[in-house]
Amino acid sequence: MSDLRLAEVVAALSLGVDLGFGQPMEHVLRECLIALRLADRVGLPDEDRLSVYYTALLVNVGCHSDAHEQAKWFSDDIAFKSGKYEHELGSLSNAQATLRLFGAGQSMLHRFRLGLEFAVSGRRDFGEMINSHARLARMLAEQLGLPDVVQEAVGASYEQWDGKGWPGRLSGRDVPIAARLTQLAEFTEVAHRVGGVAGAVRLARARAGRQFDPTLADLVGEDVFDGLDGLRTWDAVIDAEPALGMRMSQAEFDRALLAIADFVDLKSPYMLGHARAVAELAVGAAQRLALPVADVSLLRRAALVHGWGRLGVSNSIWDKPGPLGLGELERVQLYPHLTERMLRQSAVLAPIGAVAAQCHERLDGSGYPRQLPGAAISLPGRIIAAAQAYRTKIEERPHRPALRPAEAAAFLRAEATSGRLDVGAVDAVLESAGHRVPRTVTGPARLTRREIDVLRLLARGLPTRQIATRLAISPKTARNHVEHIYAKIDATNRATASLFAMRNGLLDD
Structure with a gap:
């Protein structure tokens, strides 16, 4: 069986997604472990755990795709996305926080002009931005060869229990359970990191029935986070890949x-x-x-x-x-x-x-x-x-x-x-790239004509400054040539370079 595991590639990518959300690295990895622990409490079979595993790792992977537009409206796309976990999605406080970031750091005149542009076309574009994130993540899941059940869950990762998510086509139990578990794990990971078990439980209960599946929200408790801070997170996530994991x-x-x-x-x-x-x-x-x-x-x-x-x-x-x-x-x-x-x-x-x-x-x-x-x-x-x-x-x-x-x-x-x-x-x-290039590599180890000249003088014991004078080049250029020569012939000093020159007949002009 191949040692190349898709889990390692996707887990590595998730570390960059963390940074793009203004979160510490391994936020997504911890989220994955929380989702798997919740899946165990539900009693999901291994094939469904595979869907939970990869949905958790890929949930926000498409959110950088419109970072250009995010920065246009909110000045800093990372600062904008980092606010995702501070307010309930779709709430008045979330809308107010978003408005405060609108054109942040710019002049009042610029913010006014930006507001007019947003009113004309930006609001529609903003809604489509969120819809496209899960769609793009699903496309990547397909390109990575993940099963259809994973693709469907990733594509529904922004849907909510009350049907007010994005794109808003699913609600309740029609939302794949992997997507429901992942969304709960994503937000409670941040709440736990900031406010401990009590903060995570409080968040899960407060949003149960709206953003979160109430039955799953009731499972959030101390045992879900037990020992999480003491784990080597990367190793734990890679080892937790279900038995049906993907090899490449x-x-x-x-x-x-x-x-x-x-x-x-x-x-x-x-x-x-x-x-x-x-x-x-x-x-x-x-x-x-x-x-x-x-x-x-x-x-x-x-x-x-x-x-x-x-x-x-x-x-x-x-x-x-x-x-x-x-x-x-x-x-x-x-x-x-x-x-x-x-x-x-x-x-x-x-x-x-x-x-x-x-x-x-x-x-x-x-x-x-x-x-x-x-x-x-x-x-x-x-x-x-x-x-x-x-x-x-x-x-x-x-x-x-x-x-x-x-x-x-x-x-x-x-x-x-x-x-x-x-x-x-x-x-x-x-x-x-298609350019015509003179053939300068004339010696062994891809040495150029000039490098052979430098090597010959180096082997004869000339210091760098004298080599530069003899060849009418600057001392800095001579030093660079010596470094290049050592790297190409795997030498560390004049003696080993001299031995290479003797063995390859480079001492005579």
């Missing part, structure tokens, strides 16, 4: 990552198709560099997931038409770390996340999030960095138009010349 082949795993990549890219209209395009460029570059098949596969998957962490950054930043402030830049530069954080608890996903997190690192240490030096950046990481940089330049952004391919290629070549991007990775990415 390698091809199914790739399809799942591609489907999720497209969903994540819905967060901003400026990012549509970004992940799959970066993956195509990176794979083409890796094949041109003759990387092993396993490394090509790793690189494809890393490129598909590299943007998952963007879910944790507000669209008030991603879609801002002007320059970003210092705090906003810090949030942007955090997203590769968030991607790695989402993936690192899974033994299967962690290596993919480690490469994905290098998508903005630079060889001179000026990248982010960790300012890694060149020797610490893997070859797949160098390729994904070049592919991501090229693709970003030819895509429109809110603060600039898209660059022409030739302009993007010139930018990448300048980055390589300055020692920020790997020369070989840049050439391979540009060739993958």
